[in-house]
Amino acid sequence: MTGLRFLQLDVFADRPGTGNGLAVIIDGRRFDTATMQAIANWTNLSETTFVLPPTLPQASYRVRIFTPKSELPFAGHPSVGTAHAVLESGWAQAVDGRLLQECVAGLLPIKVHGELAGRTISVRAPRARQLDWPADSAPLLEQAFVGCRLADVPPALVSNGPAWWCVQLADEASVRAMTPRLPQLAALTRATEAVGVAVFARGDSDDPMLVVRAFCPADGIPEDPVTGSANAAIAAHLLRSGALAGLGRRYWVSQGREVGRDGRIDIEIDSDDEVWIGGRTQTVISGTLAWS
Amino acid sequence: MRLRPFAHIDVFAGRPGTGNPLAVVLDAEGLSAEQMQSIAAWTNVVETTFLLPPSTAEASYRVRIFTPRHEIPFAGHPSLGSAQAWLESGGKINEDDELIQECGAGLLPIHVEDREGVRRLFFRTPAVQSLRTATDSEPGLAAAVSGVELGALPPALVEAGRRWWLVELASEASLRALQPDLDAIAQWSRLSDSMGMCVFARCHDQPYQLAVRAFAPAFGISEDPASGAANATIAAWLRHAGALHAVGEEYSVSQGREIGRDARIDLRVRPNGAIWVGGETQTVVRGTIAW
Numbered sequence: 001m002t003g004l005r006f007l008q009l010d011v012f013a014d015r016p017g018t019g020n021g022l023a024v025i026i027d028g029r030r031f032d033t034a035t036m037q038a039i040a041n042w043t044n045l046s047e048t049t050f051v052l053p054p055t056l057p058q059a060s061y062r063v064r065i066f067t068p069k070s071e072l073p074f075a076g077h078p079s080v081g082t083a084h085a086v087l088e089s090g091w092a093q094a095v096d097g098r099l100l101q102e103c104v105a106g107l108l109p110i111k112v113h114g115e116l117a118g119r120t121i122s123v124r125a126p127r128a129r130q131l132d133w134p135a136d137s138a139p140l141l142e143q144a145f146v147g148c149r150l151a152d153v154p155p156a157l158v159s160n161g162p163a164w165w166c167v168q169l170a171d172e173a174s175v176r177a178m179t180p181r182l183p184q185l186a187a188l189t190r191a192t193e194a195v196g197v198a199v200f201a202r203g204d205s206d207d208p209m210l211v212v213r214a215f216c217p218a219d220g221i222p223e224d225p226v227t228g229s230a231n232a233a234i235a236a237h238l239l240r241s242g243a244l245a246g247l248g249r250r251y252w253v254s255q256g257r258e259v260g261r262d263g264r265i266d267i268e269i270d271s272d273d274e275v276w277i278g279g280r281t282q283t284v285i286s287g288t289l290a291w292s
Numbered sequence: 293m294r295l296r297p298f299a300h301i302d303v304f305a306g307r308p309g310t311g312n313p314l315a316v317v318l319d320a321e322g323l324s325a326e327q328m329q330s331i332a333a334w335t336n337v338v339e340t341t342f343l344l345p346p347s348t349a350e351a352s353y354r355v356r357i358f359t360p361r362h363e364i365p366f367a368g369h370p371s372l373g374s375a376q377a378w379l380e381s382g383g384k385i386n387e388d389d390e391l392i393q394e395c396g397a398g399l400l401p402i403h404v405e406d407r408e409g410v411r412r413l414f415f416r417t418p419a420v421q422s423l424r425t426a427t428d429s430e431p432g433l434a435a436a437v438s439g440v441e442l443g444a445l446p447p448a449l450v451e452a453g454r455r456w457w458l459v460e461l462a463s464e465a466s467l468r469a470l471q472p473d474l475d476a477i478a479q480w481s482r483l484s485d486s487m488g489m490c491v492f493a494r495c496h497d498q499p500y501q502l503a504v505r506a507f508a509p510a511f512g513i514s515e516d517p518a519s520g521a522a523n524a525t526i527a528a529w530l531r532h533a534g535a536l537h538a539v540g541e542e543y544s545v546s547q548g549r550e551i552g553r554d555a556r557i558d559l560r561v562r563p564n565g566a567i568w569v570g571g572e573t574q575t576v577v578r579g580t581i582a583w
Contacts, residue, residue: 016582
């Protein structure tokens with residue numbers, strides 16, 4: 001059996017090892033769903049994607065996204081990384097700086113800026129909506145944030161597919177130094193059917209402009225290194241709460257330093273109030289996959 | 293940025309995805325220990341190895357082995373996968389069908405066996421350092437094996453490199469159906485300063501002669517998909533107890549099905565008592581790494 005193209009990428013990374021890993025297989029036509037799931041389980045990365053020919057004429061390519069345990073309709077860093085992979089391998093070309101990705105969640109536009117090592121890719125996040133606080137949220141939040149200096153803005157539960165608690169802390173130091181109370185955070189997310197808790201604060205010197213950390217202990221991920229959907233939820237929350245003043249509709253985020261990474265995410269809120277999440281991708285491993 | 297050859301290998305696997313994975317960076321010269329650790333954390337594979345030129349003439353290559361958290365001097369499956377990657381990159385075996393791996397634990401021979409078109413690699417396991425059967429009132433045992441259908445041999449604590457409690461079960465069916473009490477096993481393992489509990493059962497009318505499951509909850513491993521060292525202690529125990537004839541001096545083990553794998557581990561017990569553990573490897577990804 002001939003090998004398929006295999007790429008292991010680092011997404012939201014200015015250099016190898018600083019972002020969020022992703023495996024991309026081009027293409028996935030010869031695999032059934034069970035085999036894709038087995039490969040994703042074997043790579044042991046947070047996500048593995050399979051590129052496929054599009055089924056809709058306007059789409060540039062189709063992608064299926066798997067965690068080691070299940071298939072996802074959409075996810076941010078796998079979309080950014082997969083777009084990088086199809087461009088890198090020549091599988092699809094951007095037209096006027098755009099790609100249209102077909103995934104289980106539908107058609108999603110992707111913007112491509114620059115070329116090769118300087119290329120940044122951003123994907124439009126599904127539109128977010130703010131959810132009402134479920135009953136008992138207040139005491140669970142209080143328990144989860146004992147000893148933390150919260151900002152003077154109430155936490156929000158924001159869904160853009162997954163639901164995230166977005167909790168603003170007083171300053172950058174409060175975010176960086178936070179020791180997450182994982183059992184209490186897990187209790188909060190379980191009780192409120194949220195995927196995780198994202199904390200954030202303005203950067204001290206606007207370099208970065210925002211600092212973020214994301215905790216998903218109920219999902220077995222104490223802290224996620226770089227999280228597209230959490231950052232999209234925070235951007236929607238900032239827009240809705242009027243807190244963008246002083247930050248602007250384009251800003252960049254630092255996430256992951258507390259877990260040995262150093263991810264950079266570029267956020268753009270366009271004139272239609274849509275949130276775009278993007279960044280650079282490093283091709284770390286490039287080769288072929290043999291699976292039969 | 294320098295591109296180095298890279299392989300992602302499945303060890304103890306008759307086909308991809310069934311064994312224990314390993315990432316290998318070949319030509320790792322020039323990488324610092326910090327960079328190696330960063331790569332091992334980033335790949336998120338149980339172990340990542342780095343091949344280097346040997347520092348002594350008798351060695352084929354030198355290897356450094358990293359988990360996502362720290363460097364370890366030796367482990368079985370990373371040694372087999374590293375040897376496979378080295379052979380695929382053009383390495384040659386000696387007249388005894390061996391190569392010599394230099395690692396943190398010293399020089400280690402790896403035997404290459406080619407039979408009927410199937411290549412298997414074997415490493416020699418440490419000799420048995422201690423062996424005893426459980427006492428009548430062994431602390432922790434009763435809770436750990438509560439409700440378990442025991443087999444012919446009594447539970448035994450065997451140390452060969454690592455120390456495991458070995459518990460024979462009555463049948464393959466009872467082994468496959470076993471729902472381990474991980475809290476009780478963790479407690480038993482702490483009381484006896486051992487890795488944990490390894491259960492095994494003799495099998496009939498199967499392409500393998502023994503089925504094995506290994507639980508090391510005190511070390512954060514609820515169940516291991518393929519255990520080289522643990523299987524070596526079982527072979528030593530069978531030989532010591534005069535039960536080796538039931539499986540043969542060359543036998544195969546099935547392990548890992550209960551956690552979604554299907555590893556096959558091969559044992560070779562030599563007349564002098566030396567135990568070699570090995571199996572097939574599958575190279576799933578071949579390519580380069582830029583770091």
